[in-house]
Amino acid sequence: MEEKYMLAKWINNELTTEEINDFKKSQDYSIYKNIKEYSAQLKTKEFDEDDLLNKIKLRKNDSTKVIQIAQNWFFRIVALILISLGVYMFYQENNSVVEFVEKGHKSTFVLPDNSKITLNSDSELKYKEKNWENNRTLHLTGEAYFKVAKGKKFEVNTNLGKVTVLGTKFNVKARNNRFDVICFEGKVKVDYNDKTIILKQSDKVSFENNDLIIQKKTAETMPSWLNNEIVFDQEQLKNILEEIERQYNISIKCDLESTNQLFTGEIPNNNIEVALQIIATTFQLQTKKVSNFQYELKKMDEI
Numbered sequence: 636m637e638e639k640y641m642l643a644k645w646i647n648n649e650l651t652t653e654e655i656n657d658f659k660k661s662q663d664y665s666i667y668k669n670i671k672e673y674s675a676q677l678k679t680k681e682f683d684e685d686d687l688l689n690k691i692k693l694r695k696n697d698s699t700k701v702i703q704i705a706q707n708w709f710f711r712i713v714a715l716i717l718i719s720l721g722v723y724m725f726y727q728e729n730n731s732v733v734e735f736v737e738k739g740h741k742s743t744f745v746l747p748d749n750s751k752i753t754l755n756s757d758s759e760l761k762y763k764e765k766n767w768e769n770n771r772t773l774h775l776t777g778e779a780y781f782k783v784a785k786g787k788k789f790e791v792n793t794n795l796g797k798v799t800v801l802g803t804k805f806n807v808k809a810r811n812n813r814f815d816v817i818c819f820e821g822k823v824k825v826d827y828n829d830k831t832i833i834l835k836q837s838d839k840v841s842f843e844n845n846d847l848i849i850q851k852k853t854a855e856t857m858p859s860w861l862n863n864e865i866v867f868d869q870e871q872l873k874n875i876l877e878e879i880e881r882q883y884n885i886s887i888k889c890d891l892e893s894t895n896q897l898f899t900g901e902i903p904n905n906n907i908e909v910a911l912q913i914i915a916t917t918f919q920l921q922t923k924k925v926s927n928f929q930y931e932l933k934k935m936d937e938i
Contacts, residue, residue: 734752741860746767751782752781752782753858755881760776780858781805781807783801798823798824800821802821810874811877812844814843815842818834818836819857827847841868863903863905865882870898887930
């Protein structure tokens with residue numbers, strides 16, 4: 636009761652300096668302060684307080700002060716309740732679920748409609764859980780494999796393009812300026828700039844620097860990275876080294892000048908020595924281990 640009395644006096648600016656200092660030490664002061672600031676922004680309908688006060692005096696002369704205070708408290712408490720509800724509803728409506736995987740790891744989770752998603756290393760996925768049935772939109776940074784529940788439609792947005800699906804299995808990768816989509820089952824629609832492509836089972840499409848670079852069938856039945864392999868198709872050395880860094884959570888220094896040579900093939904993501912040796916052999920480089928978390932790639936005559 637004492638706390639409620641102090642709160643009411645604080646709302647009505649009736650606390651002494653000593654009482655204010657004691658009130659600020661309370662556990663919930665910060666919450667009350669925020670609510671009060673929001674409630675101050677509310678506007679209530681203007682009314683003639685003097686007229687109302689005179690009517691009250693005629694009924695009961697000795698109750699004027701009590702009724703006036705109660706009146707002020709009533710409107711302020713109502714405002715606090717409305718603001719609290721508004722803040723809560725705004726938070727619930729705009730709060731997003733964020734799934735993030737650090738370098739060197741993978742993670743699998745289930746969406747509200749039982750669709751299953753596996754995030755690859757150094758990837759992030761955001762979506763709004765509230766009202767999911769009417770707003771199945773996801774925002775992906777990095778790479779993910781989707782197994783969409785039958786009959787459940789949703790969109791996957793990236794900074795490079797968008798994929799619209801209905802009950803299917805597919806993989807999306809958006810790194811740097813390259814956008815890769817593989818459909819393993821069902822059908823997906825890929826939107827990239829002003830291009831729209833429909834992918835069916837075993838179709839693969841890749842874009843880079845605003846150009847369509849790959850559109851073909853693939854023999855893959857699921858993402859290679861789920862089986863501890865990384866498959867590259869006409870990939871630049873810079874992109875390959877960055878992907879190795881993500882998968883192994885290491886740093887690779889490479890002073891090689893830019894090259895037009897592209898790499899197509901597989902490397903393991905559970906054996907760093909073998910992975911680097913494949914790349915070194917392909918690009919005529921040599922590897923040097925600086926520490927357990929740092930490697931160098933240089934021309935053969937520089938080692």
